[in-house]
Amino acid sequence: MSSKLSRFLSLLFVAEHNCLLCDRELPAPSRYRLCAPCYATAFEVIGNRCCLKCGKMLLSEENYCLDCQNHDKAFDRAFSPVSYTGGAVKLVTGLKFHNKRYYAEPMARWMTDRFLSEEIAVDVVLPIPLHPNRRKERGYNQSELLAKTIAQALRLPLDVTSVVREKDTLASTGLTGGRKAREENMKGAFRLTAKDNIKDKVVLVVDDVITTGATSSEIASVIKKGGAKKVYVLCFASTREKPPIQEGY
Ligand SMILES: [Zn+2]
Numbered sequence: 001m002s003s004k005l006s007r008f009l010s011l012l013f014v015a016e017h018n019c020l021l022c023d024r025e026l027p028a029p030s031r032y033r034l035c036a037p038c039y040a041t042a043f044e045v046i047g048n049r050c051c052l053k054c055g056k057m058l059l060s061e062e063n064y065c066l067d068c069q070n071h072d073k074a075f076d077r078a079f080s081p082v083s084y085t086g087g088a089v090k091l092v093t094g095l096k097f098h099n100k101r102y103y104a105e106p107m108a109r110w111m112t113d114r115f116l117s118e119e120i121a122v123d124v125v126l127p128i129p130l131h132p133n134r135r136k137e138r139g140y141n142q143s144e145l146l147a148k149t150i151a152q153a154l155r156l157p158l159d160v161t162s163v164v165r166e167k168d169t170l171a172s173t174g175l176t177g178g179r180k181a182r183e184e185n186m187k188g189a190f191r192l193t194a195k196d197n198i199k200d201k202v203v204l205v206v207d208d209v210i211t212t213g214a215t216s217s218e219i220a221s222v223i224k225k226g227g228a229k230k231v232y233v234l235c236f237a238s239t240r241e242k243p244p245i246q247e248g249y
């Protein structure tokens with residue numbers, strides 16, 4: 001089947017009342033469109049006990065994850081409702097690579113609820129832009145789909161023009177060499193095209209997943225150079241902190 005046709009069909013036949021993960025019919029309306037067993041077992045919900053910088057689930061009693069203790073990031077704080085495990089991996093990859101655009105709305109609702117629990121006031125919502133080549137290939141920007149619902153829910157303007165992606169960066173998951181390579185890969189990836197929308201504003205950047213924070217940090221530094229007061233980042237999922245290597249194993 002051509003990808004255009006399958007895209008069209010997937011828009012027509014979206015099971016509104018079925019669980020996004022297991023596809024079983026939902027007995028009652030569900031805010032995140034998940035059945036109770038999937039919600040209870042397939043996700044690691046992070047809550048407020050998270051790294052005060054990047055929002056990752058904390059494995060220690062510290063206030064910051066090991067990475068944030070050792071590396072500065074240009075954004076003020078980042079949040080995600082869940083860890084990048086199990087069900088979250090399925091939702092993120094479905095939305096990003098398998099054209100499951102209808103995942104975006106319930107995912108964004110979960111993100112909005114997480115953000116509202118922090119009671120932070122923001123002025124504008126800005127999705128991480130895709131490079132035009134990628135956008136053409138995929139047909140849509142998954143972060144923009146998430147950001148659209150979030151902006152509506154928060155009654156804030158959605159800004160999809162002030163920052164563009166100039167460099168067709170490699171997928172950071174395919175990079176070897178760790179943090180340094182990721183940071184190098186992201187350098188100069190974004191360019192500010194207009195300052196008016198972000199000058200003196202508090203900006204909420206939206207992305208699907210936060211891993212090392214290299215992407216969010218790079219776009220935050222570009223936005224801050226343009227005069228933004230603060231930059232917060234809201235993602236659906238954050239990768240888990242690596243547990244310390246256990247002695248003797
Ligand atoms: Zn289910």
Ligand SMILES: [Zn+2]
Binds near residue numbers: 052065066
């Ligand atoms: Zn952190």
